[in-house]
Amino acid sequence: MQQVLQYIDGRRKQHEAELIELLQIPSVSADPAFAADVKRAAEWVQRRLQGMGLAAELITTGGHPILYAESPPMPGAPVALVYGHYDVQPPDPLDEWITPPFEPAVRDGKVFARGATDDKGQMLTHVESVAAWLAVAKKVPLQVKFVIEGEEEVGSEHLGEFLRANTERLACNCVVISDTSQFAPGVPAITYGLRGIAYFELRLTGPKQDLHSGVFGGGVANPANALTKMLGALVDERGRVMIPGFYDDVAALTDRERKEFASLPFDEAAFKQQLAVDQLAGEEGFTTLERRWARPTLDINGLTSGYQGAGAKTVLPARASAKFSCRLVPNQDPTKVAACLRKRLTELLSPGIKMELVEHHGAPGVVMPLESPFLQAAATAVEAGFGRRPVFIREGGSIPIVNTFADLLHADVLLLGWGQNDDNPHSPNEKFSLDDFHRGIRASAALWQELAQIKK
């Protein structure tokens, strides 16, 4: 293991050169004009994996190809599957880039290019770590499988199909994804939980057409009034969601989790300043990080009714609608939440108003127990790579592909983010710290060693 790390440390220049070569390929998956470049990036990764002696296959899909490779099986050891992507976001607006997005430039120890952190740089750490093991030890301590796709930035349209058709081939004990961030510079993190979502649209109808609010006001129910009354009743003053059954299945934060979160260097004052609010708000009894990462919410995403132009119009609107969504935490079930919501809204419906509730999409939250041996192994590996024990964090958003992996492969998912929060992944001047790149390769190399020791 020490030899592997030394080997990695000795090849910083080569690793950087390879990263820069890959970053020069404008593999913009969203734009058909770049289709050949997207293919070229896939082939680049394929050649790199083949070059180290792995069988690597480009699988044709209805869209951009999926690259699949695997190291030899290691009986008795678990199997790890690395998921990443070689496609990138469009680089627009081009004139805000200090150096061109596909001409990687190193400034202040960081490489600036589209895809630097999302996800070419992070993905490559796992490729280089496997290469190092193969170079030094002629084997990897456990079998590593690679699924590197080219459609992550356009919704992974063909990945689900590939996964469903290949569950046996892809069988594994854990999935490793490096496409997130550290908690802060110098504070490496393992993301062990994500919130789910249940997205709704409530459409209310009153009279058949907009009416004069003078002539008709008071005579007939106003759907906009009804909408505010219904939605206003769904969250109370203490920030609790007032839908009977909503909290029934919520997995409570453990004492250990609350302690982990409390120990994080989270600066509330800076966060308030970032958002330009004089006060934070949310569910009573929980810290800001707890509320954002591990407590369910109900947030209105959009409101539409009546006259929205300048000035005044005395209209009693015929319709009013709202888009709103609940962020869910383990073990809430989006289907059950939808049923509870529908029941509550039906109770809250005013006389003279018709209601339609559209269920847009739902996904459960995911969380790995902090006691999971995979998490523990990953923590040790991250420490080996970064020289500091990682913190355990969760994410308030959803990463749909994580649910897909967890559902189809029944594997734990390790979200090991080597990036920083200010790496500008979908913005101009995307960057990745070269130090974080090299530390990531080291951590990945250590990960194979640590995971290999887990009893299957």
Added chain:
Amino acid sequence: MQQVLQYIDGRRKQHEAELIELLQIPSVSADPAFAADVKRAAEWVQRRLQGMGLAAELITTGGHPILYAESPPMPGAPVALVYGHYDVQPPDPLDEWITPPFEPAVRDGKVFARGATDDKGQMLTHVESVAAWLAVAKKVPLQVKFVIEGEEEVGSEHLGEFLRANTERLACNCVVISDTSQFAPGVPAITYGLRGIAYFELRLTGPKQDLHSGVFGGGVANPANALTKMLGALVDERGRVMIPGFYDDVAALTDRERKEFASLPFDEAAFKQQLAVDQLAGEEGFTTLERRWARPTLDINGLTSGYQGAGAKTVLPARASAKFSCRLVPNQDPTKVAACLRKRLTELLSPGIKMELVEHHGAPGVVMPLESPFLQAAATAVEAGFGRRPVFIREGGSIPIVNTFADLLHADVLLLGWGQNDDNPHSPNEKFSLDDFHRGIRASAALWQELAQIKK
């Protein structure tokens, strides 16, 4: 008096010919292309009034001219001021007219033309009645003043200025306006009350920009949630406005008024069908007509926040706003209502949200006591004209000019509508029943007689 009515009955053909002549002039005040026609209509009315021997003057304004005329003073008798307008709404959409808007056509006893009921036909009844008095009795039993403007359909921009500059010249005891409708065919009505209005816009701001609802949801106050909570708290389940002080000054309906309303042939089932609702709604304890005419309301006129396009977007909006208005009844004061509302909204404001309350416009409601001698005189006159005692009704909307007259001239306002609810005043195929036209002339002639008997 009987001679005057006989004279009127004998001149039906001439009156209809005059009405048709005036309706042929396309006096569309909104469209500068018709400016010469607007002036021609004013001159037509001027000639008609001069022809019967009155001093009639066209007063230049910054817009279309105001016609002013008066009959000789009658010492000891009150003074009546007739307000009407010679301008009309644009006739669009032209292709929905059965016969062209400025080629008056009589079908089924009704004249179809733009301006037939609004307001050329109704306004002309008072001109013809004064002409009849002058022809038969060589005098009108009281002094009648005419203010006939040409900008009613574009907001009466220059009328207020004229009224303010001429309060002495225009001094009167009552203002007569025929620009409304009967309650139903064969049910003549006197409108003795109007609701006022106080129109607001509430703008809430949360974070400085739209945020990802997954990453930030639960951490920061959502202005759309806050908006629904605040507005949803302003009206309770029984339809009562929940603003302390809101009802303090509300003039209660008298027993006589409630009886008058209850006796009206108002068909709730037909009203529901017209609006396509299965149930009417509003403040508990009041009938539909009471709620629409004589009870204050709070109706949301528009809602705006976040994402309003198709599908789902997981945004935590930075801003949310609502337009809403209270219909007011006598003796509510829009300024006081605004202050009560501001106080209540400030109490309801959620932590982390900033609020701006814009007061768009306000006007108090007006009502004349049913016991007013002017109303009694008008009722007797309407009965003389229509052969049936009028019902006393109110209007849910506001007519701003009524407030202006009441405020500046301190006169009672008589709203004597000769039209029908389905006369299409701002729509294609506007019409006016010729029978109602003739009855209106008779009622107007009787009105001068009845009003003249009121002690000043």
